[in-house]
Amino acid sequence: MEVCSGEFLAVMGPSGCGKTTLLRIMAGLTEPxxxxxxxxxxxxxxxxxxxxxxxxxxxxxxxxxxLENVELGGYGGLELLQEVGIGEFAHVYPHQLSGGMAKRAALARALAARPELLLLDEPFANLDQDTKAGLIRLIRGIWQMGTTCVIVTHDLREVAGLATGVFALARGCRVDLKEVE
Incomplete structure (x- = not known):
């Protein structure tokens, strides 16, 4: 598998086929x-x-x-929390957040490092439609500014208009890589 600079690649496949493992390998968290x-x-x-x-x-x-969690990433903690829509919760602790708010804080933390490659493992799961749409817009903007993105998703509609390619997995093997038009 090769991901080129500037791509927005969607990784899809059934549960348990290795999508998260692939991302963890790319991140350096798991040995191939x-x-x-x-x-x-x-x-x-x-x-x-x-x-x-x-x-x-x-x-x-x-x-x-x-805020302290996001600042671990590096830059722009409060600004990033505002971008993901939870700036007013900067000074609370994670247990005081809803699940969707905690996911947004985790995204802000990843963005605070200003990564060249952003690996997203089902970032929109269990989010309401408005929050999901806002985060899709935010990630689109980050990608358009030059960050390469690889996203694991079960829903191609989430990345329609974003993904430059789809890497499809089946249990135990790669199936296909297709260009998205």
């Missing part, structure tokens, strides 16, 4: 069982700030405020 993984011609040996990762579940540190 075969083959090699390179980023800009260099071996991926560990996670890096150049590759931002948004997990399926938020994974916020419970002892830090929402």
């Amino acid at each position: 069982t075969a083959g090699r993984r390179l980023y800009r011609g260099r071996a991926i040996t560990s996670p890096s700030r150049e590759r931002g990762y948004v997990f399926q579940e938020p994974r916020l540190f419970p002892w830090l405020t929402v």
Whole structure:
């Protein structure tokens, strides 16, 4: 699998086929069982700030405020929280957020690192339509500014108009890579 700079690639397939594992390998969180993984011609040996990762579940540190969690990423904590629509919750703790708000805080944290490659594992799951639409607009803007994106999704409609390609997986093997027109 190769992802070119500036692409917005959607990874799709049935539950349990390895979509999340593929993202974790790309992020440097999981070792591949075969083959090699390179980023800009260099071996991926560990996670890096150049590759931002948004997990399926938020994974916020419970002892830090929402703002402190986002600031771990690096830049623009409060501004990013405002962009994802939860700026007024900057000084609360993760347990005080709804599930959708926690997902938005996790996205803001990943964006705070200003990654060159943004890996998104079902970032829109369990979000209401308005919130989902807002985050899609935000991610579209980030991609249009030059960030390469790879998103795991079960719903191609979520990335219609965004994805430049679709990498389809089946249980245990790659099935197809198609251009999106």
